[in-house]
Amino acid sequence: xxxxxxxxxxxxxxxxxxxxxxxxxxxxxxxxxxxxxxxxxxxxxxxxxxxxxxxxxxxxxxxxxxxxxxxxxxxxxxxxxxxxxxxxxxxxxxxxxxxxxxxxxxxxxxxxxxxxxxxxxxxxxxxxxxxxxxxxxxxxxxxxxxxxxxxxxxxxxxxxxxxxxxxxxxxxxxxxxxxxxxxxxxxxxxxxxxxxxxxxxxxxxxxxxxxxxxxxxxxxxxxxxxxxxxxxxxxxxxxxxxxxxxxxxxxxxx
Ligand SMILES: [Zn+2]
Numbered sequence: 656x657x658x659x660x661x662x663x664x665x666x667x668x669x670x671x672x673x674x675x676x677x678x679x680x681x682x683x684x685x686x687x688x689x690x691x692x693x694x695x696x697x698x699x700x701x702x703x704x705x706x707x708x709x710x711x712x713x714x715x716x717x718x719x720x721x722x723x724x725x726x727x728x729x730x731x732x733x734x735x736x737x738x739x740x741x742x743x744x745x746x747x748x749x750x751x752x753x754x755x756x757x758x759x760x761x762x763x764x765x766x767x768x769x770x771x772x773x774x775x776x777x778x779x780x781x782x783x784x785x786x787x788x789x790x791x792x793x794x795x796x797x798x799x800x801x802x803x804x805x806x807x808x809x810x811x812x813x814x815x816x817x818x819x820x821x822x823x824x825x826x827x828x829x830x831x832x833x834x835x836x837x838x839x840x841x842x843x844x845x846x847x848x849x850x851x852x853x854x855x856x857x858x859x860x861x862x863x864x865x866x867x868x869x870x871x872x873x874x875x876x877x878x879x880x881x882x883x884x885x886x887x888x889x890x891x892x893x894x895x896x897x898x899x900x901x902x903x904x905x906x907x908x909x
């Protein structure tokens with residue numbers, strides 16, 4: 656770059672009289688490259704097909720924006736966020752309709768679900784943070800998906816299991832594939848899944864951002880074999896991040 660061009664690229668702000676740290680921060684902001692768009696960096700390979708359900712694998716040298724706060728700009732995700740905001744449902748502590756428990760067993764189940772929610776919401780286990788790109792890309796408001804993130808040196812392998820039903824069949828969970836990968840030197844860092852949108856009267860409510868009682872037993876097994884770093888549960892707006900070392904604090908179904 657020629658010398659006089661530098662002037663054109665300097666931030667056009669009056670820096671006189673400002674503290675040095677502030678000046679440096681302003682220059683850093685002016686020079687920061689634009690945020691990368693939230694999108695899959697590569698196309699996936701379908702490794703299992705079970706009716707309408709699929710398990711798709713991606714191998715990445717560069718994960719792009721996947722693990723950043725950048726969010727998808729597609730109409731479906733934007734419309735979901737707009738609806739949640741319009742319904743006043745963008746809450747860290749979601750409130751959804753719940754039918755009165757039919758019997759003692761159901762009352763006990765809700766007690767356990769509530770305790771699991773409170774662990775995360777009170778900051779006693781794991782943490783709740785705003786959703787990021789990978790979670791938003793794989794989020795569906797009415798259907799759950801399961802996402803596995805494995806790493807080996809600088810490489811990242813991601814499996815996404817999904818179907819046209821609310822819950823995908825176990826054949827596309829990717830756990831057998833992950834076990835084989837771990838045996839080959841990979842590390843299973845994350846199991847991510849989403850909790851679907853609930854109702855509050857005629858408004859939407861977010862799913863509960865925590866491990867459900869049903870999640871707990873599955874994830875404990877995964878933490879034992881093949882081993883797991885963290886579970887992530889997203890409701891499309893917030894994501895609970897729970898390290899496997901905290902799983903023992905959550906309640907399962909038995
Ligand atoms: Zn769940």
